Amino acid sequence: MAGKKLKTAYDFTWRDLEVGNILTEAGNASLRRTGDWRSERPILDKAKCNKCGLCWLYCPDAAIKVLEDGYYEPDLYYCKGCGICAKVCPREAITMIEEEEK
Amino acid sequence: MSKRIGLEASHAVAEAVKMADADVIAAYPITPQTHIPERLAEMVANGELNASYLPVESEHSALSACLGSVSVGARTFTTTAGQGLELMHEVVYVASSMRFPVVMAICNRALSAPLSVWADHSDVMAVRDTGWIQVFCENNQEAFDLTLWAFRVAEDPRVLFPAMVHLDGFSLSHVIEPVILPEQSEVDRFLPKFQYPFALNPDKPVTHGAFGPPDIYSEAKVAQEVAFRRSKEMILQGWKEFGDIFGRYYSPVERYKVEGAKTLLLTVGSLSETAKIVIDERRAKGESVGLVRLRLWRPFPFEEFRQAVKDTEVLIVFDRCISHGTVAPVFCEVRSALYDEEKKPNVVGITGGLGGRDVSVNDFGYVIDRGVEIAEKGSQRMLETVGIRGEMVGIRG
Numbered sequence: 001m002a003g004k005k006l007k008t009a010y011d012f013t014w015r016d017l018e019v020g021n022i023l024t025e026a027g028n029a030s031l032r033r034t035g036d037w038r039s040e041r042p043i044l045d046k047a048k049c050n051k052c053g054l055c056w057l058y059c060p061d062a063a064i065k066v067l068e069d070g071y072y073e074p075d076l077y078y079c080k081g082c083g084i085c086a087k088v089c090p091r092e093a094i095t096m097i098e099e100e101e102k
Numbered sequence: 103m104s105k106r107i108g109l110e111a112s113h114a115v116a117e118a119v120k121m122a123d124a125d126v127i128a129a130y131p132i133t134p135q136t137h138i139p140e141r142l143a144e145m146v147a148n149g150e151l152n153a154s155y156l157p158v159e160s161e162h163s164a165l166s167a168c169l170g171s172v173s174v175g176a177r178t179f180t181t182t183a184g185q186g187l188e189l190m191h192e193v194v195y196v197a198s199s200m201r202f203p204v205v206m207a208i209c210n211r212a213l214s215a216p217l218s219v220w221a222d223h224s225d226v227m228a229v230r231d232t233g234w235i236q237v238f239c240e241n242n243q244e245a246f247d248l249t250l251w252a253f254r255v256a257e258d259p260r261v262l263f264p265a266m267v268h269l270d271g272f273s274l275s276h277v278i279e280p281v282i283l284p285e286q287s288e289v290d291r292f293l294p295k296f297q298y299p300f301a302l303n304p305d306k307p308v309t310h311g312a313f314g315p316p317d318i319y320s321e322a323k324v325a326q327e328v329a330f331r332r333s334k335e336m337i338l339q340g341w342k343e344f345g346d347i348f349g350r351y352y353s354p355v356e357r358y359k360v361e362g363a364k365t366l367l368l369t370v371g372s373l374s375e376t377a378k379i380v381i382d383e384r385r386a387k388g389e390s391v392g393l394v395r396l397r398l399w400r401p402f403p404f405e406e407f408r409q410a411v412k413d414t415e416v417l418i419v420f421d422r423c424i425s426h427g428t429v430a431p432v433f434c435e436v437r438s439a440l441y442d443e444e445k446k447p448n449v450v451g452i453t454g455g456l457g458g459r460d461v462s463v464n465d466f467g468y469v470i471d472r473g474v475e476i477a478e479k480g481s482q483r484m485l486e487t488v489g490i491r492g493e494m495v496g497i498r499g
Contacts, residue, residue: 009317014325019262020201021322022300023309 006031038081048093055085112137118249125176128167134271175301184211198233203256220458354403363392418473454488
């Protein structure tokens, strides 16, 4: 993503929009910080995790990262806090906590 | 050599789609449009037309499939009527705002209830604001010509808006008349290959249909509206080139015996042919009446319309639709179009021909006489009608 900057609506007048509002720049969703939509956040207990990868597979936003040691970790820049990872985890290693909580 | 043959209007539409060499047809059969998809399915099945025919499970799916097909650059056709157009409704807006030039023939049908399969314009009026180019056909030749023309205009890279070709259900769609079918080489000269500039392509990925939050939606709609109004230039150019190749010249507003007419009748659709008979009779008696017919309904041809009616004293607008709680739609539109003019006719609205009710030559005679009477007395009610049993309640509009 180096060098790319997310344009906002205010960078466009009606004249600047492509025909049919087509986005010609592919992959710009990765520039958008969707993590600030979140009201709950997933917390991983590594002691319970057996690296099965179901959370990574089920995450609808591809917001689970694979770490070098083989564990999985939610990327809070993108994670919207839907809680699917916590629901599918067979070891109950992921719990959702309120954003306000530490 | 072109050939002149007897052809049902529905089959004339199918013939135009074949000669346009459409790539994809996705349609759901519904009365009175059935003969169009039937004929096209037959053409695909017997190899006359090399296209994909998608027998979808509903009209909503039909138009949705068409959007997908245009998005990869395929020349695409669908067709429906009345309730089918209603079931399509949300996708109708999507097609125009995503700038997907689908061509759709609509055999105009009254909306339920009571259940009716017969012609009126309530289905058209429910989609008048959807941003599609819309034309009304008067006869079978126009059904063929305007379908062919619709591909040309809709797919023009300067336009890229979908187009509806309206034919009155049964009273036009099922009528057999002589139609001049052109040579394929003439059609090919008129209609270039469809080259959609934003076709989906893995080598050049783009996003279609992104969402529009409040900080961009207004800009998107204004951009669409400006482009839509500009499409009129290509609409006119398309008709000019159509005339140059095929010898039949079309205009947004057709004028029939309007020279010096003190009274003008305004119609849309196939009833215009009946109205012309009345005009002929009245002219023969020395009465100063003429007919104005709206061929182009969207974008509304303000300039041509004002030009056509500016010198007349009384303009009688005939609607085939009730707009519940207000004045009839075509009447409302043309009266509004004249509001700012310094010199304008007295505009009177009369409604009839609902749900396939015949409007006879005599009925149009009444429409003209009653229209002139209302204009003279200024006694217009909210709902002036013709051919409806029972006295009308005199609500002022």
